[in-house]
Structure formats: C-alpha cells, structure tokens
Amino acid sequence: MHVMSQKPAVPLVHIETFGCQMNEYDSELVRSLLKREGFQFTEDRECADVILMNTCAIRENAHNKVFTHLSDLRSVKKHRPLVVGVLGCMAQNLKAELPEKEPIVDVLAGPDSYRQLPQLITNAMTLQEQGVDQKRLAVELSEYETYDDIVPERNDGVNAWIAIMRGCDNFCSFCVVPYTRGRERSRNPKGILEEARLCAEQGFKQVTLLGQNVNSYSYDTWDFARLLLEVADVPGLERVRFTSPHPKDFPVDLLKAVSSHPNICKHIHLPVQSGNDRVLEMMNRTYTCSEYLSLVDRIRTMNTQIALTTDIIAGFCSETDEEFSDTIRLVETVRFHSAFIFKYSERKNTIAARKYRDDVPEAVKSERVTALVDLQRKISFDRNREYVGSVVNVLVEGNSKRSSDQGMGKTDGNITAVWEKNGTSVRPGDMVPLSIYDSSASTLYGIAQPQPSSP
Structure with missing residues (x-):
C-alpha cells in the first residue's frame, strides 16, 4: 500500500538574513510576528515550506548574494512546493522589477510591512496549491511604524540588538536607505527600556542600540544621551554599544555619556566616507574634513581611551587621484582602530544615481580600496600593539x-x-x-x- 507523505500542518519557515545589524533585528521581529500566527522555524532550508530572504540594498555584493540564492532556489521549486519571499530594503527598492526578473519570488515585503507577512504567506501558499501564480506584495513606506509593541524573537547569545528608531532623513547622495526604510521616526523610550530590561532578564550581557543616525534620536524631552544613560543603568547589563552616529550632530552630552559611564563602551563608529571636501559635499554629508577632525579632537580630548572606527567609500563619482590622496591623509591623521572600506557602487533611486556619472573605472576603485586596506592594516597593527603589556x-x-x-x-x-x-x-x-x-x-x-x- 502506497502511503503519501503528509505535509506538516504547520508551515516551516527558514529565514536568511543579509546586510546590516538592523536587518538582523528585523529578522527577529519577523520571527516574532510569524510565531504569533502559528508558523514554526527551521535552520534547514531543505525542510522549509517557506524561505524568506531579508535583504540589503546598500552594497552591490549583498544584491549579488541574494540573486545567487534565488537562482539556487529555482531548481528546488521545480521539485516541491515552496513559497519564496524577499523582505527588506531590496524588496522595497526593486519592487517594480524584482518580480519580473525573478519569477520564483511569491512574496515581497518592505521594512514597514512585516505585520502583513502572515497573511501574505498564507495567501501565497493557498494560491500555490491552486496552481495560481500571483505575487503578494506589501511595499508601502510608513511615517509611523516602529514595531514598538513587538518583542523580537532572539536567539541565545551575548549581545542583543535594539532598534531605537527607523528610517533616515539625511539623504546622503550615495545611500538608498531613506527610500527603502522611509523617514526618520524614534521609538518611545519606555518601550526601548522595557526591551533592554527583558534582554537582561534573558541573560544578555550587552545590548547594541541601532539606528541609521542614533544621535538624532528624539522623543518628547528625550535625546539620545539621556536614552543611552538610562539603558546603561538597566540592572544586569554590563555593556551598551550603539551604531551608527553621524558626524554632523554629536552633542557634548553624548560625548560625556560615553566618556563617563562605566557600562557604555569606549568605542564610537564614526563614518567619514571621504577625506575631501568636494566629494563630501557631493555625498551630501553636511560636514567638512576640518569639522570632522575637530570632532575627533573633541572625542579624544574628553577620553583618550575611546576607540574610533569608520566607513570609507573609495571611487565615488568623479573622485580624482588628488582627492583620494586627501582621504589617505585623513586616515593617516586620525589613525582609526579599524575601518570598513568599500568601492562605490551606484544604487538605484539614489541622488547620486540621478545627478552624477559613476565614472571612476573599476580598476581604479579596486586600486584605491587596496591602498586604503593596506594602510589601515598597518595602523590597526600599531594601534593593537599599544595594548601589549596591559x-x-x-x-x-x-x-x-x-x-x-x-x-x-x-x-x-x-x-x-x-x-x-x-x-x-x-x-x-x-x-x-x-x-x-x-x-x-x-x-x-x-x-x-x-x-x-x-x-
């Protein structure tokens, strides 16, 4: 007698996360939202009824990884029922062409639409059983969504991410975030502190506060310095980190908080992007090289123990050899503990894509990245030698x-x-x-x- 294998009554979901820490946090929100509706999760994608990819639109490499994974799933979907969903920034930024380019995608949900996921997935599974190929999309941006009432479903670990705000109002010309995550809005501090207390109760020793520009956090009378100090005082937490601030608005109260509170880590990630004023202006970074260096001096005057790290983009539109040399000189001057260094890659819908030509040859971009990486490796080596004997x-x-x-x-x-x-x-x-x-x-x-x- 032939016995048909029974499909599990509860759909099994596998989530793959690409990109930044905010995406890690969003995947935890998605797990929580789906678990509320009875979905279960698996680490084995071969067993999954639903595969969700939480995507990043910031770097070309992240894009390419997602397309490679989608390509791999084509053969899987030929042999068994499978709902494929693309979430996050890439879903938002490529909402028009992604379903056409990758027909295997059944569900598209942007960062403000995760509450709709349970219904989107359920509908997609029903249509698939009926043999109907129809995409389920939810890619509207919100001025209000902060998921403040959702407790993230976290895996065990040492560090817990806590998003304190969503979106961004900076509109750096190279960055797609304002178009994929919407305008800036801050969470209620009461919810943030409750989440921090829950993390401590769950055994996390460190929390990292997340935002595209954390130092612009604002809710009623609360600014980021006040929030940071309150989180650092939560019993059970031994360390508090944050990422990322913007050099344009770094109030002295925030510097004092980092410098003085024993639970706030003596580490500031301070993205500079370029060491040339013309390029910074084209990037719409709203500070000059000298203003950035003045901020570095203020930080180090207040506390010499603070480790500084940064982000740098090499080969931005029309960047000359001499302008790149300005970035080299800035790195030599500041002597960061470490740096994330990237080639400029044009992102669809950004100001730079509309206004400027991506005219620096790929070979030149690669040479500049290599030069910066080699320089930073030497500086990082010297910086780390300073700890020997301590x-x-x-x-x-x-x-x-x-x-x-x-x-x-x-x-x-x-x-x-x-x-x-x-x-x-x-x-x-x-x-x-x-x-x-x-x-x-x-x-x-x-x-x-x-x-x-x-x-």
Whole structure:
C-alpha cells in the first residue's frame, strides 16, 4: 500500500538574513510576528515550506548574494512546493522589477510591512496549491511604524540588538536607505527600556542600540544621551554599544555619556566616507574634513581611551587621484582602530544615481580600496600593539574560530581578543581580564588573569 507523505500542518519557515545589524533585528521581529500566527522555524532550508530572504540594498555584493540564492532556489521549486519571499530594503527598492526578473519570488515585503507577512504567506501558499501564480506584495513606506509593541524573537547569545528608531532623513547622495526604510521616526523610550530590561532578564550581557543616525534620536524631552544613560543603568547589563552616529550632530552630552559611564563602551563608529571636501559635499554629508577632525579632537580630548572606527567609500563619482590622496591623509591623521572600506557602487533611486556619472573605472576603485586596506592594516597593527603589556576586560562570546581550546571575546573598544583556556571554565557572557602579550592587525592575544573568588 502506497502511503503519501503528509505535509506538516504547520508551515516551516527558514529565514536568511543579509546586510546590516538592523536587518538582523528585523529578522527577529519577523520571527516574532510569524510565531504569533502559528508558523514554526527551521535552520534547514531543505525542510522549509517557506524561505524568506531579508535583504540589503546598500552594497552591490549583498544584491549579488541574494540573486545567487534565488537562482539556487529555482531548481528546488521545480521539485516541491515552496513559497519564496524577499523582505527588506531590496524588496522595497526593486519592487517594480524584482518580480519580473525573478519569477520564483511569491512574496515581497518592505521594512514597514512585516505585520502583513502572515497573511501574505498564507495567501501565497493557498494560491500555490491552486496552481495560481500571483505575487503578494506589501511595499508601502510608513511615517509611523516602529514595531514598538513587538518583542523580537532572539536567539541565545551575548549581545542583543535594539532598534531605537527607523528610517533616515539625511539623504546622503550615495545611500538608498531613506527610500527603502522611509523617514526618520524614534521609538518611545519606555518601550526601548522595557526591551533592554527583558534582554537582561534573558541573560544578555550587552545590548547594541541601532539606528541609521542614533544621535538624532528624539522623543518628547528625550535625546539620545539621556536614552543611552538610562539603558546603561538597566540592572544586569554590563555593556551598551550603539551604531551608527553621524558626524554632523554629536552633542557634548553624548560625548560625556560615553566618556563617563562605566557600562557604555569606549568605542564610537564614526563614518567619514571621504577625506575631501568636494566629494563630501557631493555625498551630501553636511560636514567638512576640518569639522570632522575637530570632532575627533573633541572625542579624544574628553577620553583618550575611546576607540574610533569608520566607513570609507573609495571611487565615488568623479573622485580624482588628488582627492583620494586627501582621504589617505585623513586616515593617516586620525589613525582609526579599524575601518570598513568599500568601492562605490551606484544604487538605484539614489541622488547620486540621478545627478552624477559613476565614472571612476573599476580598476581604479579596486586600486584605491587596496591602498586604503593596506594602510589601515598597518595602523590597526600599531594601534593593537599599544595594548601589549596591559590588562583589558573581555566579554566572552565563545570559542575562537581556530580552536575550541581558545576563548574569544571583545574588548570595550570592540577589538577581538583570544586566549588559551588551559582547562578553565568560561562561558559566553562572562567578563574575563586578559593580560595582553601579543597582537596582530585584527586580534589581541592574552593570558586570562585569576579572578577573585566569590565570598
């Protein structure tokens, strides 16, 4: 007797997340919203009835990864029923052409439309069973959506992301975020603090506050400095980070908060993008190179222990060799602890795509990226050598990539540190003092110091 395999009564969903930390957080929101409606999740996409890709539109590389994954799913979908959904920024930015370019996509949902996902997926599954090929789209931007009432479904770990705002009003000419995530709106601080307290109760030792421009957070009488201090005082949290601020508005109260509160990490990610004033103006960054350097001086005058990291774009429209040299000189002047360095890639619907020609040859862009990476690697190596001979506190994240006999964690300044366990028992979330004896451009190597025993 032939027994037909039974399709599970509850749809199994697999989520793949691409891009930034905000997308990681949004995937946690999506899990929560779908679980409310009875969906279950699997890490094995071969078992999934629904595969959702939470996408990024910022970098070309992220785009290419998504298209590669969609291409892989074509053959899967030929052999079994499968609902494929594209979520997030790419869904929003390519809402017109993506369904045409990739017919296997059944569901499209932008960052403000996740509440509609349960119904979109259910409808798509019903239509698929009926043999009807009809896309389900929800890509309207909202002026109000903050998902403030949704508790994210987090995986266990050391760090928890908390989005304090959504959208962006900066309109940097190279950036697609205002068009994919809408205008800036801040969450109610009450909800943020409640979420931080819940994270502490769940065992997270660190939270990272997220926003496209966190220092423009504003809700009634609350600014970002006040919010940051309140979160840092939540019992059970040992570290608070934030990303990313914008150099255009960095109030002194925020600097004081970072400098003075023991639970606020001494690390500021301060994207500069370029070291040339003409290019900065074309990028609509609204600050000059000298203003950026003045801010760096203020930060370091207030606290010399603050580690600075940055983002840089090489090969922006019409950037000359001499203008690129200005960026090299700025990096040599500031001496960042580390930097994310990218080739400029034109993004659809941005101001730069409409106003400027992407005219720097790819080979030149690659040469400039290589020059910056080589320079920054040398600076990072020298910066990390400064820690040799000192003791730093490291928040344990787990085992090192190289060996389960080694522990791995992050310093207050967000630098990776590794040490030999030597039979000692440390768990993720523990704070371990390390005596640093060596370093590379990316890692500190230490010896775990004896910790005082509990009375």
